[in-house]
Amino acid sequence: MPSDPLPSAIQSALAPHFDAFRSAVAGTSEQIRSSLAELDSDVGSRLAREEAGLGGFADGCIDVERFAALATGQSKLTAGAKPTLEAAQKVLMEINQAGAELNQLRFDGGDLLQEVHAALASVGRAFGAARVAELARTGSFRKKEHGGLLKAYPYPQWNARERRLAPPLVIHCSGKDLHAGALSLFLDGDAKLVLVVDGVCPPALLARLISPGIFVVQGDESAPLEAMLAWKGPGIAALVHDQAARFVHDPEGGASIAERLRLDFLPEAPKPRALGGLSAGQQLEDLQHLTALAGSAAAPAPASIPANGAASAPATPVDKLAAFLLARAHLDQE
Amino acid sequence: MSSTPPEQAAPTLSQEAGHSVLTLPEHILEVLSDSGEGAQKCGQSFGAVSAKMGNGAWTVEIIPAEIQPPPRTPDGASGVRIRIGTQKITNWGNRTKLAIAFNDQVLLSRHRLNALADDAIILLDQAPENHDNPQVRQEWIEALEELSSRNYRLIKVPLEEECLKIVDNPRQGKNMFALGMLSWVYLRDLERVKEQIAHQFRHKAKAVYERNVRLLEAGVSWAEQNLDFRFDIPTTTPDEDMVVMNGNTALGLGAMAAGLEMCSMYPITPATSVSHFLSESFDRLGGMVHQAEDEIAAIGVALGASFAGKVAFTVTSGPGLALKTEFIGLAVMTETPLVIVDVQRGGPSTGLPTKVEQSDLLAAVFGQPGDCPKVVLAPSTIEECFHCMITARRIAETFRCVVMVMSDANLATGQQPFKRPTLDPRWQSVQPDLSEVPVGTEPLQWDPETGLSPRLIPGQPGGMFTATGLAHNEGSHIRSDPENNQRTMELRSRKLAVLQSTLKPPVVVGPEHADLLVVGWGSTRGAIEEAIEKGQQEGLSVAALNLTFLSPLQPGLGEIFENYKKVMTVEINYSDELDQPYINAENRRRGQLAWLLRATTLVDVDCWTRVFGQPLCPGDILDVIRGKLAAGGQS
Numbered sequence: 001m002p003s004d005p006l007p008s009a010i011q012s013a014l015a016p017h018f019d020a021f022r023s024a025v026a027g028t029s030e031q032i033r034s035s036l037a038e039l040d041s042d043v044g045s046r047l048a049r050e051e052a053g054l055g056g057f058a059d060g061c062i063d064v065e066r067f068a069a070l071a072t073g074q075s076k077l078t079a080g081a082k083p084t085l086e087a088a089q090k091v092l093m094e095i096n097q098a099g100a101e102l103n104q105l106r107f108d109g110g111d112l113l114q115e116v117h118a119a120l121a122s123v124g125r126a127f128g129a130a131r132v133a134e135l136a137r138t139g140s141f142r143k144k145e146h147g148g149l150l151k152a153y154p155y156p157q158w159n160a161r162e163r164r165l166a167p168p169l170v171i172h173c174s175g176k177d178l179h180a181g182a183l184s185l186f187l188d189g190d191a192k193l194v195l196v197v198d199g200v201c202p203p204a205l206l207a208r209l210i211s212p213g214i215f216v217v218q219g220d221e222s223a224p225l226e227a228m229l230a231w232k233g234p235g236i237a238a239l240v241h242d243q244a245a246r247f248v249h250d251p252e253g254g255a256s257i258a259e260r261l262r263l264d265f266l267p268e269a270p271k272p273r274a275l276g277g278l279s280a281g282q283q284l285e286d287l288q289h290l291t292a293l294a295g296s297a298a299a300p301a302p303a304s305i306p307a308n309g310a311a312s313a314p315a316t317p318v319d320k321l322a323a324f325l326l327a328r329a330h331l332d333q334e
Numbered sequence: 335m336s337s338t339p340p341e342q343a344a345p346t347l348s349q350e351a352g353h354s355v356l357t358l359p360e361h362i363l364e365v366l367s368d369s370g371e372g373a374q375k376c377g378q379s380f381g382a383v384s385a386k387m388g389n390g391a392w393t394v395e396i397i398p399a400e401i402q403p404p405p406r407t408p409d410g411a412s413g414v415r416i417r418i419g420t421q422k423i424t425n426w427g428n429r430t431k432l433a434i435a436f437n438d439q440v441l442l443s444r445h446r447l448n449a450l451a452d453d454a455i456i457l458l459d460q461a462p463e464n465h466d467n468p469q470v471r472q473e474w475i476e477a478l479e480e481l482s483s484r485n486y487r488l489i490k491v492p493l494e495e496e497c498l499k500i501v502d503n504p505r506q507g508k509n510m511f512a513l514g515m516l517s518w519v520y521l522r523d524l525e526r527v528k529e530q531i532a533h534q535f536r537h538k539a540k541a542v543y544e545r546n547v548r549l550l551e552a553g554v555s556w557a558e559q560n561l562d563f564r565f566d567i568p569t570t571t572p573d574e575d576m577v578v579m580n581g582n583t584a585l586g587l588g589a590m591a592a593g594l595e596m597c598s599m600y601p602i603t604p605a606t607s608v609s610h611f612l613s614e615s616f617d618r619l620g621g622m623v624h625q626a627e628d629e630i631a632a633i634g635v636a637l638g639a640s641f642a643g644k645v646a647f648t649v650t651s652g653p654g655l656a657l658k659t660e661f662i663g664l665a666v667m668t669e670t671p672l673v674i675v676d677v678q679r680g681g682p683s684t685g686l687p688t689k690v691e692q693s694d695l696l697a698a699v700f701g702q703p704g705d706c707p708k709v710v711l712a713p714s715t716i717e718e719c720f721h722c723m724i725t726a727r728r729i730a731e732t733f734r735c736v737v738m739v740m741s742d743a744n745l746a747t748g749q750q751p752f753k754r755p756t757l758d759p760r761w762q763s764v765q766p767d768l769s770e771v772p773v774g775t776e777p778l779q780w781d782p783e784t785g786l787s788p789r790l791i792p793g794q795p796g797g798m799f800t801a802t803g804l805a806h807n808e809g810s811h812i813r814s815d816p817e818n819n820q821r822t823m824e825l826r827s828r829k830l831a832v833l834q835s836t837l838k839p840p841v842v843v844g845p846e847h848a849d850l851l852v853v854g855w856g857s858t859r860g861a862i863e864e865a866i867e868k869g870q871q872e873g874l875s876v877a878a879l880n881l882t883f884l885s886p887l888q889p890g891l892g893e894i895f896e897n898y899k900k901v902m903t904v905e906i907n908y909s910d911e912l913d914q915p916y917i918n919a920e921n922r923r924r925g926q927l928a929w930l931l932r933a934t935t936l937v938d939v940d941c942w943t944r945v946f947g948q949p950l951c952p953g954d955i956l957d958v959i960r961g962k963l964a965a966g967g968q969s
Contacts, residue, residue, distance in 0.1 A: 027759075056755070057882070138769040
């Protein structure tokens with residue numbers, strides 16, 4: 001996935017997350033190496049390993065040979081696991097050798113959703129390899145069922161910890177190709193996406209992704225990427241041209257949109273031309289959406305429903321709908 | 335009080351610009367203050383810098399029993415003792431040679447405990463002498479009168495006055511000024527001291543660091559202009575990388591190195607700082623610290639996590655251990671691996687929260703209703719606090735059992751340098767087996783010889799079962815028939831015998847045959863072995879034995895004891911003395927290890943124990959050894 005060099009500010013923001021991922025990959029690789037060594041070893045080195053596993057406190061206190069005789073019966077590692085472990089090891093080494101290119105996608109048009117899926121599935125091979133190694137170590141690897149994990153490990157199958165550990169995906173793209181709303185599918189768990197947008201793009205590109213719980217940043221190179229990357233939840237950032245809107249939606253800012261959304265720059269209405277699969281009208285709607293949210297931000301936070309269940313009169317269509325649904329479900333009463 | 339320097343063993347004296355520089359193999363100093371004045375921060379910084387410069391070091395915190403005791407009271411004395419030397423230091427030594435006291439009353443507490451050498455140098459803040467309050471002035475006069483019964487060299491220091499030139503509140507400045515004085519007196523590398531200060535205040539604003547450095551430099555400057563002595567404790571450059579930490583940090587690091595993934599605890603002195611340390615870094619390694627609502631919930635969560643396939647541990651102290659009793663029984667009954675760290679303090683009940691004791695041994699080994707076999711380990715150094723967690727986890731998982739790690743308040747807060755551990759992935763290599771369970775496998779499929787059984791995890795296919803604290807069979811189904819109960823008791827107990835079959839006899843320090851063998855466990859090891867070494871230099875026929883496995887005990891103890899005319903334990907727990915009223919050989923209650931050894935070996939093991947709430951001094955142990963041998967080894 002070749003790409004242009006990232007600006008240094010972005011590189012330094014991403015570095016700790018990428019390093020943590022690589023460190024985990026290296027750690028898993030080391031565990032597999034240890035298992036392979038165990039398979040290749042003779043009795044003497046097995047004892048040495050058992051001795052190490054007991055730690056320095058046991059030195060001189062525990063007869064390692066006797067202890068190993070008790071512990072060995074619990075291991076399910078067999079010679080049959082070797083090819084699988086080697087295959088998993090190969091995948092992890094490939095991923096580590098890929099360096100900073102691993103988490104960068106150059107999108108030149110086409111199906112953005114599909115390409116992001118493919119890029120994440122490729123990164124996910126690291127997790128797939130870890131799972132395969134674990135299955136092999138415990139004697140429960142079945143090639144037909146689990147073999148595919150080494151080729152691609154699709155994002156929907158990642159567990160919470162894997163989503164937290166995965167490095168943010170950097171997507172280089174042209175503004176005219178980008179329909180960012182499609183990316184909402186990937187914004188769950190702790191997933192993080194960073195869009196590096198070339199050229200003109202819809203002015204409120206990420207406005208429709210502003211939701212409670214999602215950290216959204218749109219701005220230039222000085223945008224607060226670190227805060228988005230540190231957020232323990234999904235986040236997306238877009239680095240855009242200087243005529244696009246600049247804003248930060250920080251879910252930790254508070255309970256109300258007024259506390260969460262900070263609008264730094266609001267451009268004029270877009271020129272009447274389609275961009276990123278959005279018509280000029282849709283772009284304008286997005287901009288109006290952002291303006292409306294920013295207007296809400298200036299207004300006081302909506303009052304919460306009183307404890308006695310007597311909700312105040314709904315002010316907005318959304319509040320009216322919520323009140324209607326609550327009433328239908330009898331959830332507005334004790 | 336004299337004005338001569340203290341007598342030292344094999345000192346060399348040199349002169350330097352108006353100061354004498356006495357080169358010594360080791361020295362003991364204390365920093366004493368009211369609670370909240372930062373004497374411990376000063377002393378621990380000094381200890382850490384000394385260790386980093388290549389001195390052997392051992393620090394012991396002097397902590398008042400109350401969180402915020404009244405100021406200017408002997409009982410409220412807070413501080414730290416630091417023993418530094420050219421060679422490795424394993425204990426806090428005997429009497430203090432130099433003390434910095436922030437007021438006369440805290441100094442009195444150490445004087446009354448006979449903690450100060452007769453010729454100690456004392457640097458005492460002179461502020462109370464001219465205090466506005468006449469009662470304070472009177473107390474000062476009386477304190478100096480009482481102190482004059484010894485040959486101390488007392489030097490008045492305008493500590494408060496000098497600090498007020500830099501800070502508004504001298505309570506927040508005296509400790510760094512004192513650190514400056516100590517740094518000058520002991521020829522410490524000031525750049526290292528500043529690095530240590532920067533580390534200590536890393537979470538504070540830069541101005542805080544800068545203010546503390548000004549105080550440090552003021553202390554150095556004052557000492558240079560006003561003191562006529564310096565001590566050089568030569569440093570050595572170790573061949574290998576060293577680290578400096580206290581025992582609680584070492585336990586936390588050891589837990590991480592061992593791959594333990596969950597620490598569930600409830601705050602209790604002196605164990606809490608294990609979780610403080612872990613909460614700063616555990617989650618970055620995939621671990622989790624859970625502070626439960628109480629001690630019972632804490633072990634319940636740890637036990638549940640272990641049952642679910644994680645490797646969990648809990649950390650507590652005596653009163654918490656008492657509350658965990660029922661869950662410990664459940665862990666033993668369900669054969670769920672669990673590591674329990676007990677950082678012992680003075681007891682019984684809430685006892686002496688901040689003071690050291692070794693009084694939980696029998697509670698750890700026997701303290702649950704019903705037969706409740708457990709493994710009990712005792713680290714004896716701060717380095718062992720790190721490594722024992724790895725062994726504890728390995729045993730707990732291999733034997734599906736509870737492993738108790740018995741640390742204490744002395745190890746918990748004391749700092750000592752030791753060889754930097756080289757992390758080994760094999761410490762973490764035991765992964766829970768999550769493969770599908772073959773049909774017909776029982777959750778407690780005991781090996782009839784060893785009592786061991788493979789561990790099932792509820793989440794693995796076919797691995798779900800109902801654990802129960804009621805008597806049960808292989809299938810974890812409730813059974814109350816006599817044969818089943820007898821057999822399952824045997825199998826749970828057998829595991830300890832099987833573990834013991836893998837243990838080697840302990841190694842004696844000193845002659846294989848002698849008049850007296852002194853046996854200890856835990857943090858007293860350094861003091862005992864130092865006393866033995868000095869006794870041997872005096873020609874005494876004595877040896878030492880430290881036990882790290884207390885349940886099961888290492889094999890061959892009876893045979894070892896046969897080689898000595900007399901065997902005695904030295905412990906920090908209570909025992910009766912035969913010269914006390916009503917006490918005789920039949921009703922005498924003995925030290926806890928002595929009880930255990932007598933019951934196990936049928937040897938007439940004697941004991942000497944103290945519950946002063948402080949570590950034992952090697953000199954006191956040596957006095958006991960001399961007395962014991964002079965009396966022909968009789969109690």
